[in-house]
Amino acid sequence: MTSEEGWSFSEIDCRASLKVDPEGLLVAEDEIGMPIGFIGLFNMTSNITYVNVFIVQKDLRGKGIGKKLWEAMLKVTKDNTLVLDGVSQMKGWYEKRGFSFEAHSASSYHGTLSSQESVTLQNPYNIVSLSDDIWSALIAYDQQIYPYSREHVLRAWFCGVDRYTAVAFLDESVVGYANLHWKSKKECNIRVLNADNDVIADTLLLNLLQHIPLGSNVSFILLEDKPIAKYFSNFKISGTEHKLFTKEITGIQTDKIIFHTGHTI
Ligand SMILES: CC(C)(COP(=O)(O)OP(=O)(O)OC[C@H]1O[C@@H](n2cnc3c(N)ncnc32)[C@H](O)[C@@H]1OP(=O)(O)O)[C@@H](O)C(=O)NCCC(=O)NCCS
Numbered sequence: 001m002t003s004e005e006g007w008s009f010s011e012i013d014c015r016a017s018l019k020v021d022p023e024g025l026l027v028a029e030d031e032i033g034m035p036i037g038f039i040g041l042f043n044m045t046s047n048i049t050y051v052n053v054f055i056v057q058k059d060l061r062g063k064g065i066g067k068k069l070w071e072a073m074l075k076v077t078k079d080n081t082l083v084l085d086g087v088s089q090m091k092g093w094y095e096k097r098g099f100s101f102e103a104h105s106a107s108s109y110h111g112t113l114s115s116q117e118s119v120t121l122q123n124p125y126n127i128v129s130l131s132d133d134i135w136s137a138l139i140a141y142d143q144q145i146y147p148y149s150r151e152h153v154l155r156a157w158f159c160g161v162d163r164y165t166a167v168a169f170l171d172e173s174v175v176g177y178a179n180l181h182w183k184s185k186k187e188c189n190i191r192v193l194n195a196d197n198d199v200i201a202d203t204l205l206l207n208l209l210q211h212i213p214l215g216s217n218v219s220f221i222l223l224e225d226k227p228i229a230k231y232f233s234n235f236k237i238s239g240t241e242h243k244l245f246t247k248e249i250t251g252i253q254t255d256k257i258i259f260h261t262g263h264t265i
Contacts, residue, residue: 001037001055006238008108008219009053010183012163013263016156017042017052026072028056028065036060039069041077044265045148048249049077051084052263070097081247085262088240099244104254106221106243106262109228111235113188113216116209125175125200127207130158130165134174138167141174145194146265147251153264157181157191166207168200176200178208178259183219188212190220193259198227201258205229221262223254 002009018025021042028037037060040052051073056065085106086094130138139151158165158179168176176195182188190208195201209231212218221241222228228235241262249265 001057002053004058005055006110007053008110008183008187008189008221009263010181010187010189012157012160012181012183013189013261014040014053016153016160017263019156020153024052026069026076028069037065037069039073041073042153043080044083044150044153047080048148048265049080049082050263050265051077051082054084081245081249083243083245083249083265085241086244088242091242091244094244098246101245101248103243103245103249103252104257105224105240106260107224107237108219108221108239108241108262109232109235110217110219110238111232113209113212113214113218113231114234115231116214117206117231119206121199121203121206123199123203124170125203126169127166127203128169130167130177134167137174138165138177141177142194145253145256147249150264157261157264164208164211166204168195168204176204176256178204180208180211186215187217187219190218190259191261191263193220194256195258196256202229205231220259222259223257226258 017040024040024042026039027035030036037056039054041049044050142150142154163179163181165177165179167174178193180188180190193201193204195204
């Protein structure tokens, strides 16, 4: 259903979400038990819930199935602050349901990687791939950007097969990180790129690109005020999404977020 919509949502995204909350997938079924729609959710903290993909099978839309899923989600999430990434067409619908705070908007890009640069940038930043011994440094850096711990969520997304995470250091300090995973052999999702400045972001990106074979279909979600890197000049925007909250959450350092997952807060 999600691929038909043109979304990059992958089995890794779905399984990571379920790892964080094994009961966080509400599925609508038809009379014979076939899945016809779903809505995902998981708790970011004890009182903030992320509402993940919300979708109904194309030929069954407009018959009230979405509303049933939505009501089931509200029943489970109770009084928690809710956060979601809503497509532009649905923004008004969500606003009417209390999602009146927007943190940022972002564009979904898709394209085929057709050129690669083998340059090494001359700068003081050192890029290493994520390993257990630098995990706590990455989490400490993440908490400079988000005012709550995302450790359980990042672990679900970053640890496992078919993923790669690059961490940027300046001396002993983490100054950025980026992650990607393979949706299939030929499809790669860049899921996160957070960095202290543009030079670090570019250095991390160059490192990621060295792990993506030419000819791969690549997707990422770029925050709207951030420039598009030259490697993606042939990429197309498939839609805009809005990070919407039911209550204001202050303290997220949006200036350090370049690519975001669209599937976590
Ligand atoms: C959004 C979606 C899950 C709703 O499921 P559904 O079974 O069609 O929804 P319902 O028949 O219960 O109607 C729910 C409401 O959604 C509204 N809605 C559905 N699609 C919409 C769209 N593209 N733009 C604006 N409103 C839309 C309906 O008008 C209805 O509004 P109402 O509550 O004011 O009457 C479904 O349309 C879908 O899968 N859309 C494509 C995927 C998508 O955009 N998901 C949301 C991502 S943020």
